[in-house]
Amino acid sequence: MAKKPLGIDVLTAARQRIAAVFDDFPRIYVSFSGGKDSGVMLELVMQEAVKRNRRIGLLFVDLEAQYRLTIDYVTQTFERYAEHIEPYWVALPIHLRNAVSQFEPQWVCWQPGREADWVRQPHARSITHEGYFPFFRRAMEFEEFVPAFGQWYAQGKLCACFVGIRSDESLNRYRTIAGRKSTFDGRQWMTWCGDHLYNAYPIYDWRTEDIWTYNGRFGAPYNKLYDRMHQAGLTIHQARICQPYGDDQRKGLWLYHVIEPETWGRVVARVNGANQGALYVQESGSVLGYRNISKPGHLSWRQFAESILASMPPSTAEHYKDKIAVFLMWYQKRGYPHGIPDAGPVADKGQPSWTRICKALLRNDYWCKGLSFSQHKTEAFSKYQQLMKRRRSQWNLI
Amino acid sequence: MKATLALEYIGESQDALLKMYSMIIDQVKPGLGRRVVGNARPRKPWVARIVGRDRKYGWTREFLQANWQRKRANSTHSRGVELWFVLDSGNVYEVKSPTSWRSSDRYFCIVNGEGEIQRIAESVIEQWLKNH
Numbered sequence: 001m002a003k004k005p006l007g008i009d010v011l012t013a014a015r016q017r018i019a020a021v022f023d024d025f026p027r028i029y030v031s032f033s034g035g036k037d038s039g040v041m042l043e044l045v046m047q048e049a050v051k052r053n054r055r056i057g058l059l060f061v062d063l064e065a066q067y068r069l070t071i072d073y074v075t076q077t078f079e080r081y082a083e084h085i086e087p088y089w090v091a092l093p094i095h096l097r098n099a100v101s102q103f104e105p106q107w108v109c110w111q112p113g114r115e116a117d118w119v120r121q122p123h124a125r126s127i128t129h130e131g132y133f134p135f136f137r138r139a140m141e142f143e144e145f146v147p148a149f150g151q152w153y154a155q156g157k158l159c160a161c162f163v164g165i166r167s168d169e170s171l172n173r174y175r176t177i178a179g180r181k182s183t184f185d186g187r188q189w190m191t192w193c194g195d196h197l198y199n200a201y202p203i204y205d206w207r208t209e210d211i212w213t214y215n216g217r218f219g220a221p222y223n224k225l226y227d228r229m230h231q232a233g234l235t236i237h238q239a240r241i242c243q244p245y246g247d248d249q250r251k252g253l254w255l256y257h258v259i260e261p262e263t264w265g266r267v268v269a270r271v272n273g274a275n276q277g278a279l280y281v282q283e284s285g286s287v288l289g290y291r292n293i294s295k296p297g298h299l300s301w302r303q304f305a306e307s308i309l310a311s312m313p314p315s316t317a318e319h320y321k322d323k324i325a326v327f328l329m330w331y332q333k334r335g336y337p338h339g340i341p342d343a344g345p346v347a348d349k350g351q352p353s354w355t356r357i358c359k360a361l362l363r364n365d366y367w368c369k370g371l372s373f374s375q376h377k378t379e380a381f382s383k384y385q386q387l388m389k390r391r392r393s394q395w396n397l398i
Numbered sequence: 399m400k401a402t403l404a405l406e407y408i409g410e411s412q413d414a415l416l417k418m419y420s421m422i423i424d425q426v427k428p429g430l431g432r433r434v435v436g437n438a439r440p441r442k443p444w445v446a447r448i449v450g451r452d453r454k455y456g457w458t459r460e461f462l463q464a465n466w467q468r469k470r471a472n473s474t475h476s477r478g479v480e481l482w483f484v485l486d487s488g489n490v491y492e493v494k495s496p497t498s499w500r501s502s503d504r505y506f507c508i509v510n511g512e513g514e515i516q517r518i519a520e521s522v523i524e525q526w527l528k529n530h
Contacts, residue, residue, distance in 0.1 A: 024400040024486075026513030157513050158402045158484070182465045184484065192465050195482070196402050 010206050017202040018048050027159035029057025034070040034223055035241040036211050038164035041203050043220050045162050049084050057153055058085040062126055064109035065119045065267050067260055073223040091126035095139045099247045101273025102316045105366045108139050119266040147193055154196040167204050177204045208236050228259045253277045289362030301342045301354035308361045321398050322388040323368040324357055328397045399513040403483045405443035408496045411475040413439045441496055445483040448490045485509050490526050
C-alpha cells in the first residue's frame with residue numbers, strides 16, 4: 001500500500017484521530033506498556049480527556065521481571081493522571097513466553113506459591129486478586145488477557161482501546177495497520193477486534209524521531225530507561241522496552257545486567273535460562289539458531305533434528321514432536337508422499353525440509369512459527385495434546 | 399456518540415446454500431435462479447438508516463454494512479453467526495432482527511448521547527426527521 005501524504009504534520013493528525021475517537025466512543029481506555037510510544041500516545045489522549053473532562057481506563061499489565069525504571073515511570077504516570085483515569089494496574093499470574101529455556105519454555109509471572117522468588121513485590125496500586133476480573137483464569141496467556149480485558153471493559157457499549165504502535169517498527173505492525181481488516185467508519189488506523197471493541201492506532205504514522213521530538217519540544221515525562229539505553233550505546237531505533245524473554249525480544253537480553261544489575265540478579269534466579277540468553281543471544285549460527293545454521297558433518301539434517309530432540313527435556317521434546325508430525329503429514333498429502341527433503345533453504349516457507357525443522361528447534365521456536373504454525377489458545381491446548389497423542393500413534397512419522 | 403448493535407443471523411448456512419443454488423441456476427439462464435429459489439437470503443437481519451418518505455416502501459432506507467462474526471457460531475453455522483452494526487446518534491434506524499427461524503422483530507431506534515440504543519415508535523419518526 002503506497003503512502004498518501006495527508007498534508008498535515010503527524011502531531012496534528014494524531015490529535016485529530018484522538019478527538020474523533022472521543023467524539024464517537026462512549027468507552028475508552030489506553031493500553032500502556034511504559035515504553036516511549038505508548039507514553040507519548042497517553043500524553044496526547046490524556047490532554048483530550050482533560051479537555052473534555054472525561055475519565056478513561058488506563059491498563060498496564062505488570063509482568064513482574066521488569067526494569068525498576070519502567071515501574072517508576074508507570075507509577076509517576078498513574079499519579080499524574082489519577083483524577084482522569086480508571087486505573088487497571090494488573091499484577092496477576094499470566095503465562096509468558098520464555099524463549100531462552102527449553103526447561104521452562106513458558107513462565108508464569110506473579111506465580112502463587114513462589115512469592116519468595118518474585119523479582120519484586122507487586123505495586124500497592126496493582127490488582128492482585130484473581131477474582132477481580134470475571135474472565136480471568138490463572139496462567140492465561142498474555143495474548144488472551146488483553147482482548148478479554150477490552151471486552152470486559154466495554155460493558156456492552158462501543159469501546160476503543162488506544163494502542164501505541166507505529167507502522168515503521170516492524171513488518172507485523174505495518175500489516176496491523178495496512179492489512180485487509182474490518183475498520184471503523186473506513187478509518188484504516190482502527191481495527192475491529194470483535195464484539196464492541198475497536199483498537200485505535202493514532203500514532204501509527206509517527207517515526208522514532210517524532211516521538212523524541214515531541215518529548216523534547218513539549219518536555220513530556222518519559223521512561224528514564226531510555227537514557228540508560230542511550231548511555232549503553234543503543235541508537236534511538238534500537239532502544240525498545242518489552243519483557244525481554246520473548247522470541248524476538250530476547251536479542252535485548254544482554255542489556256539487562258548493564259542497565260540494572262541490581263534487578264538482573266533476581267531475574268537470573270527467577271527466569272529459567274535468562275543468564276544463558278544474555279551470554280549467547282548475540283551469537284549467530286547454531287547456538288540459538290540465528291541466520292545460517294550448521295550441522296555435524298557425519299549427520300543428516302533429520303538425524304541432527306532427532307539428536308536435538310533427544311537432548312531436550314521430555315515434555316518439550318514431545319511438544320516439538322507434535323508440531324513436526326503435523327508438519328510432515330501436511331506435506332505428505334501435498335506433494336511429498338515419501339517424506340520431505342533432508343536439506344533445503346531455511347528462509348523459504350514454501351519449501352519443507354529437515355533443515356527448517358532444525359532451525360526451529362535451535363531457535364527454541366516453541367510455537368513453531370518458522371514452520372507456519374500459530375499459537376494455541378490455553379483452553380484448547382490440553383485437548384490438542386490429547387488429539388496429537390492419538391494421531392501420532394496412527395501416523396507413525398516421528 | 400455511536401453504538402454497536404449485534405443481530406444473530408439464524409440459518410445463515412442454509413441461506414448460503416440457497417444462494418449457491420441460485421447462482422448455479424443463473425449460469426443456465428441469467429435471472430432464473432432468483433425465480434426458482436426466491437430471495438436467497440430471506441432470514442438475513444439488517445439495519446437501515448431512515449432518510450425520508452417513500453411511496454412504495456413507506457420509508458427511504460440506506461442499508462448499513464455489517465461486520466460478520468462467527469466466533470459463537472455452531473459447527474454448521476446455522477446459529478450463532480452475528481452481524482455487528484455501528485449506529486450513530488443523530489439518525490433514526492429501522493432494524494430487522496430475527497427472533498427464531500420463522501419470525502423476526504422489526505423496530506425503529508435512535509442512539510442517545512450516552513451511546514445507548516433506544517427504541518422509538520414509528521409515529522414519531524416524521525417529527526424526528528423534521529427536527530434533525
